[in-house]
Amino acid sequence: MSYAIEAVNLTHYYSKGTIQQVAAIENINLQINKGELVGIIGHTGSGKSTLISHFNGLLKPDSGKILVDGVDIHKDKETLRQSRFKVGLCFQYPEYQLFEETVYKDIAFGPKNMKLSESEIKERVFRAAAFVGVKPEHMEKSPFDLSGGEKRRVAIAGVMSMEPEVLIFDEPAAGLDPRGRKALINLIKEYRKQTGSTVIIVSHSMEDIAEMADKVIVMNKSSVAMQGTVDEVYSRGDELRSMGLNVPEITEIFAKLRAKGIDVPANVYTVEQGAEILRNLMGKGAAK
Numbered sequence: 239m240s241y242a243i244e245a246v247n248l249t250h251y252y253s254k255g256t257i258q259q260v261a262a263i264e265n266i267n268l269q270i271n272k273g274e275l276v277g278i279i280g281h282t283g284s285g286k287s288t289l290i291s292h293f294n295g296l297l298k299p300d301s302g303k304i305l306v307d308g309v310d311i312h313k314d315k316e317t318l319r320q321s322r323f324k325v326g327l328c329f330q331y332p333e334y335q336l337f338e339e340t341v342y343k344d345i346a347f348g349p350k351n352m353k354l355s356e357s358e359i360k361e362r363v364f365r366a367a368a369f370v371g372v373k374p375e376h377m378e379k380s381p382f383d384l385s386g387g388e389k390r391r392v393a394i395a396g397v398m399s400m401e402p403e404v405l406i407f408d409e410p411a412a413g414l415d416p417r418g419r420k421a422l423i424n425l426i427k428e429y430r431k432q433t434g435s436t437v438i439i440v441s442h443s444m445e446d447i448a449e450m451a452d453k454v455i456v457m458n459k460s461s462v463a464m465q466g467t468v469d470e471v472y473s474r475g476d477e478l479r480s481m482g483l484n485v486p487e488i489t490e491i492f493a494k495l496r497a498k499g500i501d502v503p504a505n506v507y508t509v510e511q512g513a514e515i516l517r518n519l520m521g522k523g524a525a526k
């Protein structure tokens with residue numbers, strides 16, 4: 239079986255051939271399985287956005303290849319066009335990309351480009367809108383009359399309505415308050431559960447990734463520094479810190495508890511996990 243996404247020796251330069259030339263990503267090799275939820279973490283400038291922009295052909299590699307479902311997306315024009323629909327990319331602050339007169343038209347933009355029938359487009363638009371919680375009465379409004387949070391949901395629905403096999407989010411929770419973050423994380427988890435599609439999330443929040451991801455890819459200085467399960471990656475705290483990444487606060491708290499001789503696990507990465515462990519611990523204490 240082919241991978242959802244495979245990168246083979248992928249390299250991309252900005253300002254190639256000038257003195258400002260930077261290798262934004264260099265010799266990247268990775269495979270993403272179908273149906274996986276993959277988190278990509280790394281400090282600012284490590285190459286995350288450049289990497290994912292190759293996954294749907296928005297950027298062209300200077301060397302190496304990108305395969306979607308086993309096919310080189312730069313094979314020919316039509317393959318490249320199709321890859322834009324197969325791999326949906328939701329940019330950071332996607333609400334800034336809204337431009338149509340109505341919410342409906344914005345969400346319908348992708349499916350229209352796919353040349354689907356009017357009835358199919360309508361069905362997809364309403365399905366995606368309902369999923370993200372955009373109210374039907376907002377459909378004929380201008381997206382610019384909505385709140386920031388609503389705009390972001392419209393933008394996300396605009397990618398979901400293409401019903402891509404792979405959906406990529408670049409920093410989906412950027413700029414949201416804790417409640418908004420939580421709601422968005424739950425939305426993405428639910429989307430993945432309902433559709434079974436492959437989901438890739440770029441985030442600098444180690445905790446958000448721990449809460450969602452089956453697999454984690456760590457980018458550092460234009461290269462893949464680590465790949466593995468949340469446990470495999472997050473247990474390498476010292477290396478992560480040396481790359482400017484911090485393990486979640488809750489992990490630090492549990493490390494301190496362990497140092498005090500309290501019998502708690504070392505692999506606690508989300509507040510929910512931590513709360514559960516403490517509840518059990520306190521329950522036991524009370525029973526004695």
Ligand SMILES: Nc1ncnc2c1ncn2[C@@H]1O[C@H](COP(=O)(O)OP(=O)(O)O)[C@@H](O)[C@H]1O
Nearest residue numbers: 252253260262281282283284285286287288289
């Ligand atoms: N449009 C661009 N022109 C020139 N350099 C860029 C451009 N976009 C990104 N870079 C550079 O490429 C490197 C990787 O950037 P990026 O992929 O945006 O990283 P990240 O998403 O991890 O913050 C950085 O050194 C950044 O300054």
Ligand SMILES: [Mg+2]
Nearest residue numbers: 286287288408
């Ligand atoms: Mg980025």
